[in-house]
Amino acid sequence: MTTPLIHPGWAPPAANMLSGYSLEMTAKDIDSLRAAAPAIRPGASVSIAFLPNETLAARVAAAKAIRELGFEPMPHFAARRFRSPAEFEDYLAAAVAEAGVRRCFVIAGDPANPQGPFENSMALIETGAFERYGIAGLGVGGHPEGHPRMTKEQSFAVLQAKCAEIVRRGMAPLVVTQFAFDADRVLAWLKALRARRLDVPVRIGIPGPAGVSTLLRFAARCGVGASKTVLAKYGISVGKLFGPAGPDKLVEALDRGLGPEHGPVRLHFYPFGGLEKTVEWINRFDRAHPSRISEREN
Numbered sequence: 001m002t003t004p005l006i007h008p009g010w011a012p013p014a015a016n017m018l019s020g021y022s023l024e025m026t027a028k029d030i031d032s033l034r035a036a037a038p039a040i041r042p043g044a045s046v047s048i049a050f051l052p053n054e055t056l057a058a059r060v061a062a063a064k065a066i067r068e069l070g071f072e073p074m075p076h077f078a079a080r081r082f083r084s085p086a087e088f089e090d091y092l093a094a095a096v097a098e099a100g101v102r103r104c105f106v107i108a109g110d111p112a113n114p115q116g117p118f119e120n121s122m123a124l125i126e127t128g129a130f131e132r133y134g135i136a137g138l139g140v141g142g143h144p145e146g147h148p149r150m151t152k153e154q155s156f157a158v159l160q161a162k163c164a165e166i167v168r169r170g171m172a173p174l175v176v177t178q179f180a181f182d183a184d185r186v187l188a189w190l191k192a193l194r195a196r197r198l199d200v201p202v203r204i205g206i207p208g209p210a211g212v213s214t215l216l217r218f219a220a221r222c223g224v225g226a227s228k229t230v231l232a233k234y235g236i237s238v239g240k241l242f243g244p245a246g247p248d249k250l251v252e253a254l255d256r257g258l259g260p261e262h263g264p265v266r267l268h269f270y271p272f273g274g275l276e277k278t279v280e281w282i283n284r285f286d287r288a289h290p291s292r293i294s295e296r297e298n
């Protein structure tokens, strides 16, 4: 299997749930990344979100910093946000030339109307630009909570088509999911994915530790379910609406629930501006759980 070489963090077998974790940041988080770097696992994949208020130059600077600090940059390309093919290709070219980018992530993006010629992530894949620039691995989004405009069947069909097209173009696919608060939804989605014989490696999106109001703001903005019941399972109750909330219960529930039927899985953390806090949380959880909880219970 070539996956470990192309997607860092998959080579050694997972010792615990944190093995081979990846992180996400935005261009404004470069200073936080520098501060947190000594505590981050060497070679970790670090994604760069594609935010509308950040410039191409700022995103490239982030990719460079990630590379210089010894991590593997994975820039996001939001199809509906590109105003022209040139804007797309300029970013790709700069990321490859200046930061040695080898892995990218494609996503539709939130604009209700595409701001340029690309309607969805497949349109970016089909330009052929990624393989032309030597990209070896390409990530696509997974939506355990479903998609507002597609049925479950359509959503899996689109995912399957994108992965097949990535393979056909000689690259290695990877799925990175939207963050979620509900382990059961994630586990059921993974099972359904594997039942369709999609054996692609999956990174499960995990919210970093953050204040409850920050978590709720991001959930609303990203269309992620945060009902009272789901939040209670996550560890946020009506009596605890202020102060910080970490993903302890979510990751523990995944640990207990994950089995061979869920296929190859690693975690991907969305720090929501709190990169240093997220890395501290990861290292604390890692020290507290030197092996899988589920294995120790067996």
Ligand SMILES: NC(=O)C1=CN([C@@H]2O[C@H](COP(=O)(O)OP(=O)(O)OC[C@H]3O[C@@H](n4cnc5c(N)ncnc54)[C@H](O)[C@@H]3O)[C@@H](O)[C@H]2O)C=CC1
Residues within 6 Å of the ligand: 079, 106, 107, 108, 109, 110, 111, 112, 113, 119, 120, 121, 122, 141, 142, 143, 146, 147, 148, 149, 150, 158, 178, 222, 223, 224
């Ligand atoms: N509740 C919500 O608002 C959620 C929104 N999303 C959004 O859906 C997108 C899905 O991305 P991919 O999996 O890469 O999809 P994709 O690029 O593979 O597209 C799949 C299909 O959905 C349509 N589509 C995608 N984003 C759309 C949008 N913002 N408005 C209208 N139609 C859209 C595409 O035209 C295409 O037909 C994400 O970029 C995210 O912004 C995803 C999950 C929940």
Ligand SMILES: Nc1nc(=O)c2c([nH]1)NC[C@@H]1CN(c3ccc(C(=O)N[C@@H](CCC(=O)O)C(=O)O)cc3)CN21
Residues within 6 Å of the ligand: 026, 028, 049, 051, 053, 110, 178, 179, 217, 221, 222, 223, 270, 272, 273
């Ligand atoms: N549907 C959807 N759209 C997205 O843009 C998106 C997702 N899902 N899922 C998670 C990732 C994470 N994303 C983000 C978006 C913004 C910041 C951020 O730091 N934004 C602000 C602060 C905003 C705030 O705290 O409310 C900034 O200063 O730019 C971080 C990660 C974007 N992402």
